[in-house]
Amino acid sequence: MSYNVTLNGPGPWGFRLQGGKDFNMPLTISRITPGSKAAQSHMNQGDLVVAIDGVNTDGMTHLEAQNKIKSASYNLSLTLQKYVEIKKILKHSLIFFWMFITAPALTRAPVHSYTPGKADPSCRPPWVTDDSFSQKFAPGKTTTSVTKHTLPRGAPAPSPASISAYSSPSIPASSQTPAVARGTIQRAERFPASNRTPLCGHCNSIIRGPFLVAMGRSWHPEEFNCAYCKTSLADVCFVEEQNSVYCERCYEQFFAPTCARCHTKIMGEVMHALRQTWHTTCFVCAACKKPFGNSLFHMEDGEPYCEKDYIALFSTKCHGCDFPVEAGDKFIEALGHTWHDTCFICAVCHVNLEGQPFYSKKDKPLCKKHAHAINV
Template sequence: MDSFKVVLEGPAPWGFRLQGGKDFNVPLSISRLTPGGKAAQAGVAVGDWVLSIDGENAGGLTHIEAQNKIRACGERLSLGLSRAQPAQSKPQKVGPPTPSPTSRPPWAVDPAFAERYAPDKTSTVLTRHTQPATPTPMQNRTSIVQAAAGGGPGGGSGSNGKTPVCHQCHKVIRGRYLVALGHAYHPEEFVCSQCGKVLEEGGFFEEKGSIFCPPCYDVRYAPSCAKCKKKITGEIMHALKMTWHVHCFTCAACKTPIRNRAFYMEEGVPYCERDYEKMFGTKCRGCDFKIDAGDRFLEALGFSWHDTCFVCAICQINLEGKTFYSKKDKPLCKSHAFSHV
């Protein structure tokens, strides 16, 4: 990991978005850059870990605390960053990518964890898993069937030439036997510890030393969906500190499963990026771009403005904190208050 420091000269916008924070159990990092923005020009890259903000260790900051710390920097923002070096390895065959857990705030606007300032929203965590609920059980199906007659492999696992002994009844096995989890079993004694079903022809789960058939494992250990209350098998969605079937965690507007995409929360329900922006999105009145994380903004004339966009419509002088006039919803300085717009 290479650590370095960048200093951005103000005023905002700084041209980047954050992801993570102590409240998400994910380190702060850069999720998105504005092309040609101040952060991009300073060499900041998407994925850089944020170690410090204005000299303060960022490891203990929540997402909102980090945003507020950035806004308080004023005309000069100092960031301590760390960047992982690409691993050098020989080419090898790569299988299908495995989705990994991700954390996203409710105002994220792209799959790279982009964020927006929305102090009235509730922070959430979204993760996606394709494995059974943790702790992930061992799922095995034994198909090793051997005959003890004629000096076949034996012992507890049939590996040292001795007659095999059943791990369940501790009796010598004469005839066919199964090998599973390193032990030999009579086929009729390798059963689900819950329902007693013989597992010779089916898969099984091992959990805390006990063996279960898939249906019994699901009933006993699989998590329940927060919406339909049914047990979840296979792919699990973790969001809002709850577990969901993928098809149960959907956009409130278009009903499309959100899966591992970004989403917004509004009045307790999730929205996909497209529908949220359509229904609730906030843009700067001056530049018509979104007001992003790290951007200072103000409310005036019934609209939201980047602090650098709230300027006189005639001479472009910045009006933040100054007396101003308005004509046709456009701000004017005192000198041009009666000018033609």
């Protein structure tokens, strides 16, 4: 269900956008500045931007949406759709901002706005050049995903017995063990012979002696073997893959993906990001070196950064209100600082100095009338 929000101007509005036609993503709210006009209007991070001042955003690029917001004469009207209703169709949780600021002369205060830089196509990041890149992830989901692999050449296809060991309809749902992450290393547990006579998960015959228990089923020890090299898995670790079991060596050789950072095989949980696979401990912030886990990250100059370090290193704050200068906001550079255009005012009478001659005292701008004010 869509809802309408009207923000009383002038800016800054206090929110950031992500996506656009050029990113193959719907335009969504990527961040709300606490205490801002957007926050006071109960806008939510992740909400889809359906229309800006009555203009549908379906065909808008990121820059066109920014310019539309920037051109709002006074009030800004937005039509939004709740995140909970659109999270199934949004396929990417990465947020990318490109900020380029040019330094103006200090005699007057000209107004700038963010515009994306032009880059050589060969240097453009994959989330721009790859049409399917934005279709791989969803906000709120983990940054890991399961990838289906084909059997290695020469490896035997799973037998009907091995398939039934995992998905037999005759097995009650209550007896099934919880699914484990792909690549998880497991080990069978041995049990001595007893009055219990379980069925073997491989041959479906009654076991009348010692047996193994693995993956919620029982097995003859001599029949619990690697599907490729036939090595016994009775007393060694194994990995389940495509309804078959493999020794660690065969799984590593045929199925395990390679980490983009350390270039070793990944056994266990796999992180999928930037069209590559990583150990969860290898995909880390370029600044603090901490793993991202399931957290969002920002890209800058081809490197990933956590939210905290990205803001500290790359965001620009207004010297007047100390709020960030958001994408699409008009801003001014003067007195060695960056200001929202509405925050660059006389420190005494608060008249706006945008495009006007001004003076400064104690690092504060003053209009001509108060240029010689004593108490500033």
